[in-house]
Amino acid sequence: MPDPRLMAAIVASALFMQNLDSTVVATALPAMARSLGEDPLVMGVAITSYLVALTVFIPLSGWVADRFGAKQVFLAAIGTFTLASALCGLSGSLPEMVAARVLQGLGGAMMVPVGRLLLLRRVRKEELLSATTWLTMPGLLGPLLGPPVGGLLTDLISWRAVFWINVPVGLIGMLLVWRVIPPLPASLPPPPDLRGLTLVGVALACLMFAFETLGRGLVPPFLAEGVLLAGIVTTIWAVRHCLRAANPALDFSLLSIPAFRAPVVSGLVFRIGAGAVPFLIPLALQLGFGASAAQSGMVSFATALGAFAMKPMARFALRRFGFRDVLIWNAVLAALTIAACGAFRPGWPMAAVFVVLLLGGLCRSLHFTTLNTLAYADVPQEKLSAATSLYSTAQQLPLALGVAVASATLQLSVALNGREVAAMPDFTAGFLIGALLTLLAAPLAISLPRDAGEGIVAGGGARRR
Incomplete structure (x- = not known):
């Protein structure tokens, strides 16, 4: 069997493509709005339509993977996502864009959870943290490269190029999956x-x-x-x-497992607040600071740089403080970094903005690694398909809610202050709402046992059940 780290890196090609797509789209929103004749604040639907479709179809992913084979479904999902990316780049109106983004959501709904399932069924419990780190680190290259690449493509070529860049990535990912990852046998699960x-x-x-x-x-x-x-x-x-x-369709009985319940409940609230940030930052820099797409992309990538830098340090943090304390206190730190974004003003040096975004990326990356590692630690092997469907739904829904809440907050603030376009005080309101939601995740993690995840961090423990 191939090295779990190699399989994780290959599966992460799907995460790379998805994360690259989400970050480049946010950077290109103002240019897309001008090209399609739409209000930039309304263009948030180009993000939420994808996230909603993703969330709607995810519950079916576990059953489809069991019925037709996880590897086959994973390959088809990457192909669907790649085709939809090309169609997004050809869109001539907002409705066409939304339709193509919904098709992308269908592909993404099968791509990420099924890819994770391919990996989880091949690793032991003591390999879980290592495999999760290898899985997420290449995936973080997407948001690391997304803002600067999206800004440069938008300024030098067109916003359409930010979608077309997924095509070669998808084709390479399909080739690697086909050649390296062994198939999981299909089964005959109960009817959906x-x-x-x-x-x-x-x-x-x-x-x-x-x-x-x-x-x-x-x-x-x-x-x-x-x-x-x-x-x-x-x-x-x-x-x-x-x-x-x-x-x-969603097995809520899994919430009786403490190590699964805490990442789902606490993580859902945390992700709503954190999900507002990638939407707000590019708009704030372009509409509030007057930066170009390329300039905002170069500054925005600090968030992903911080996230990427945190991954090698995650094991030390979890060993030193434990899963419970990390989820509680890191939520507080993450909320503070989001609130600090609300203080941004055009007079701020870009270096100071960069540092704040870097620290925010560090905090959010540690939190996501902790949640994603702990969630599957105590889930029985026979429940993994159901667990990936429920957890992936709980991952994606709050991201869509975060964008919707941020967009609604911006428009409400603009209307209450009698402005025609968003200004920095309006973005402050959006960041503060995001910070408050992120902070609410801290008390929701208190019920987690203090010894949760000990076998993972210590590197010991029995094989997965």
Whole structure:
């Protein structure tokens, strides 16, 4: 069997492509808005439409991987994502862009969780932290290169090039997966929970539509409010169904595992706040500071540079402080770095902005590594498919919510202050809301046992169950 670190690095090619895509799109939003004749603040739908589609289809990924084979599904998912990227680059209007981004979301929904499943079923518990680090470090090259590459491509060629760059990456990733990673045999899982999948999908779509449109004048108020009510009712219905179904779309019984519950619940709130930052930073630098796309990209990449630098230090931090204390106190530090972004003003030296973003990247990277490593530590082998579906949903939904909350906060602040375009005080409001949400993750991690994850950090322990 290939070295788990090599498999992790290859699977991470999918994470690289996805993370590169998300960061370059954020940097290119103002240029996309000018080209398509849209308001830059409304262009957030180009991000949330992808994230919503991703979240809606993720619950099905575990069943599809079991039924048709994880390697085959992974290859098809990379191909779908690559094709959709090319279509995004050919879009001539916002509706066309949204449609292509939804197709990207379908590919991404199968790509990342199924790739993670390919790896998790091949590693032992004591290899989990090492494999997770190798999995996420190449994936961090995406956000590390995304802002400067996205800015340069936008300024020198076109915003369309930020999507076309995924095509060669996707083709190389497919070749490596085909040649190196051994297949997992397909099985005959129970029939999918179609009713649960439908309820979950409708609930998520309704909630995200409501968050994107409430109070922003994009649709009549009664429509946004009605869809919000439908989303709340459908969410309650979906949760009740999944708690009772024999083979639910989302297996909430996994939340009875403390080491899984804490990363899901605490991580969900943390990711909403953290998810606002990649959306706010490029817009703040371009609309508030007057920076070009290339300039904002070069400064924005400090966040990813900090994230990349933290990965080798994660093991030391977890050994020294433990999973519980890291999740509690690092949430506080991460919130402070996001709040500090709210103090940015055009008079600030770019070097000072760079340092703040670097520290924020360090904190958020440590938090994500801790969450992602701990989540699967105590999950039985036979529950891994269900766990990847539920955890991936809990990962992606808050990122979409973070963008929606940040975009809504900006528009509300602009309207309340009687401005036509967003100014730095409006971005301050967005950063402070993000900081508050991030801070709320700290008390949610207190219930985690103090010895959680000890076998992972120590490098010992038995093989996975």
